[in-house]
Amino acid sequence: MPRPSVDYSLYLVTDSGLLPKNRSLAEQVERAIRGGVTVVQLREKKLSTAEFIKRGREIHEITRKYNVPLIINDRVDVALAVDAEGLHVGWDDCDVKTARELLGPDKIIGVSITNLDELSRLHGADCDYLGVGPIYATNTKPDHDPPLGISGLRDLLQRKNFEGLPSKIPIVVIGGVNTGNLQWIKWAASGEERMSIQGPAVVSAIISSEDPEDLCLSFRKLLTAPPAFAFSQHEFKLDDAAEVYTNISSILKNVHEHKSMIHHITNDVVKNFSANVCLAAGGSPIMSENIEETADLARINGAFVLNMGTASPDAHPLFFEAIRSNNQFGNPVVFDPVGAGASKLRRSTTAVILGAGYIDVIKGNEGEIRTVAGETVEMRGVDSVDTILDDEGESSKTKALLVSTVAQRHKNIVVMTGVTDWVSDGKSVIAISGGHMLQGVVTGTGCSLGTVIATMIANNRNCKFLSVIVAIIVYNYAAMRAAEGVEGPGSWAVAFIDWLFRLSGQSGMDALFRKPEFKELGMSLEIWGRDSEGNLGESKKVRL
Ligand SMILES: Nc1ncnc2c1ncn2[C@@H]1O[C@H](COP(=O)(O)OP(=O)(O)OP(=O)(O)O)[C@@H](O)[C@H]1O
């Protein structure tokens, strides 16, 4: 019998410990298959060999009825005894070569891949599919490897070592995949032609479901539905000042009309300032750290700000739940890795958050963004340590490459603040001048830029990149006007909120931008494109 051709689009991995009360594994598997599961992997870590074989035969009877392949986890002997269609191995299990010799040429063999090193070691192996993960953190395997997140998944998919494997080898993604993040994962991994993600491998969501049939139908719909809002759907031009003004007006108009709720989980220092900034910018803030209400808030939320400025490790479950539910409802997530390079705890919290779900915007100062990029940066607390000195010549190119590389790895938008603010969607990089040195001596001006970005993006979901650019221009403009005639940082902070309020009224901004005072501030945008080889082209300057 030739090796069967397999539809890997909805792959169920069992875990009998997670079944709902009074439900047998056999019943749960059958219901899931009726909902659209296309492959079943039987994973039993606690059963004796005899019990495993007995259960394997029982489940095989069901899968056969529906013509769905049964894959046995880890145990070649059980796969042979049950005459299952295949075997799935990890790196502590039987190696692929031995498994192939024992099982023969007709059986399916799948392998777990958790990092780049394992992928290299697989060169030339006779296997049929790869289970890549964990994508996100999960409780199913408490001892699991660190989550890959979107950046780790993209690193793997871009790796040329796939050349040592059958071309277009199917991939299933595993670990924390649910109906809330599946489309994000598929979208984030798209564009890597060397292989194809065929679908999710799901454990807890399906196995613990009261209604697995209905849940699997939802998974199936998501697999074929168009992707959730990505940031690149909306084409826009910033070729001259007039185009920039038009874009600012259209973004602000939506903000003004909707007054979206912006859920903040933010630090104790800036809560009040950020809430006032949010109101002044046209949003409706709610500062809440109650895990019990994150899902309810996500239902009505416009965008979500996650700022780890004073976070303790106890807050990790809250972060997971908040990211998960905001991903589920498609609310943009803005992450501020405050002080990311200052301590071991902050470095690990950054990794935890980036491995918890899809993040639309990462916003930080230079020290924070370089930490996210994987550099070891000794930060002085929450303040940036700027070593890429100025914003001219080679150092401006270095900054442009830094933000665009981080954005490419996470397939999102990255903002790096400083005297000049840098923003990239991985393809273009824009350096935005403006702002005032007083911002450097008022705490929370970076944090509340995250708030304004979230406010602008909340109701402009099909043009996220443009919304972020507009947020920074408006923010910097308000900061400069607020500095006119003030005594120092204290009165600047008050004047700043006044100016933000004045500008965010759509007609106010529109009128103000066309006035000579605006031109006199000398704000500008410098724009680079990045080609497919990753090179930056010549930049173009637009004076506002
Ligand atoms: N010297 C400066 N000139 C112009 N703008 C500045 C200057 N310093 C900071 N800014 C502006 O201040 C805002 C915050 O940037 P900064 O890099 O200080 O953030 P941060 O370190 O994260 O702040 P915080 O942690 O206090 O919230 C940005 O909009 C940035 O453009």
Ligand SMILES: Cc1ncsc1CCO
């Ligand atoms: C000062 C400070 N410390 C933790 S968070 C924060 C606010 C600015 O990031």
